[in-house]
Amino acid sequence: MKSKILPPESLDELMQRAQEMAGLTLGQLAELHHVAVPSNLKRDKGWIGQLIELELGATAGSKPEQDFLHLGVELKTIPVDESGKPLETTYVTVAPLMNINGLRWQESLVYHKLQRVLWIPVEGIRHKPIGERRIGSPILWTPSEEEMAQIRQDWEEIMELIALGKVEQITARHGEVLQLRPKGANSRALTQSIAQDGQVKLTNPRGFYLKIPFTQQILSRYF
Template identity: 45%
Template sequence: MRRTPTTPTELLSRARGLAGLTLAELAGELSVSVPANLRRDKGWVGRLLEDALGADASTAQAPDFAELGIELKTLPVDATGKPRESTFVTCVELAHPDEIRWETSHVRQKLARVLFIPVLSETSMSPGERLVGQPLLWQPTPAEEALLQADWEGHMRTIRQGYAHAITARDGRVLQIRPKGARASSRVWGLGPSGDLELIQPRAYYLRAGFTAQIIARSFALST
């Protein structure tokens, strides 16, 4: 892993220096092997870019660049720049939902400032052929934060009632919740309908692809 950048400007400059590299070229610089496919190693691209940029987070809850308060998110995009999938944010806090507020939530902390790095990822491309794009350092506008907060609070109302299992990927305008776990049998402690803790399937927050597409489109318009 490379030295951690000390300012947002240094981080953004370093990220811009990666643009145009294939993941195989970047992996070669870091002496990292490239997997044949990502079905069993979905986090490989993110970890590769974290190492290349010098991420310093010591916990899963902290932003990847903890000292700068900046989270790194890779965005698989097609040839038109459109995100191909939703973006993982963080795991849902299920065990003690009454103690959590938006202002102190992991979601808000993760999304306070985000370095988005698009990666050209057409289905015909192997992992090593995928191409690093120009980065974007994003901070939610008041309107965007209001949307995120409204979705989060709606999800949390359901979770506080003990019905996290009833939330589907269709819920939420920009912030959705989906099951998360290495195996379908994975379980964590969460609040059940009775008000007691019980073992339930872990879940995570994701930004909808349409939301990240708007962020990219606005940035492109501003930079032209």
């Protein structure tokens, strides 16, 4: 997908674009951009997010920065069921597994990415053809002090375990609102991490994800 739409110049312009998109189906939006709709998302997992990035003029692509860096906004599409409940956890960013000595919360990508998030709910009902799924109303969310404190606490506990070489022992149950999970196209993808004896070992890449009850709490506050 190639972006032809210029990035929005202001927050108001970004929100206007997002509101104009609400109510359209993914098929209608794809048609506007002359993009083919995949028959399933198994091989095109990021397709919905890329289509919405295209429409809104997001700039980051796969770079480790906010999607609208000049506005300080991260874009997250979130699949929801008929009642508006999120259907899956939300990927935030890849987790650093090496050279983390002295890394502080305020310097972390999790902190940076979650300063302000534009949530775009999209119908994710499995039995509904992708082209017929509707895009919902946008939500611009700035975490409250309490929410940021929850995320920070989970991040610090998880990073401490990584620093101690215990990355293999971290499960998706760790963390109240933020979790660490393997992140990679397949289980053969490997990256370096810290071993318990302080040496370097190979493990699957990991990513930070927001848990469903937390994102549900955000969405239900607005809907």
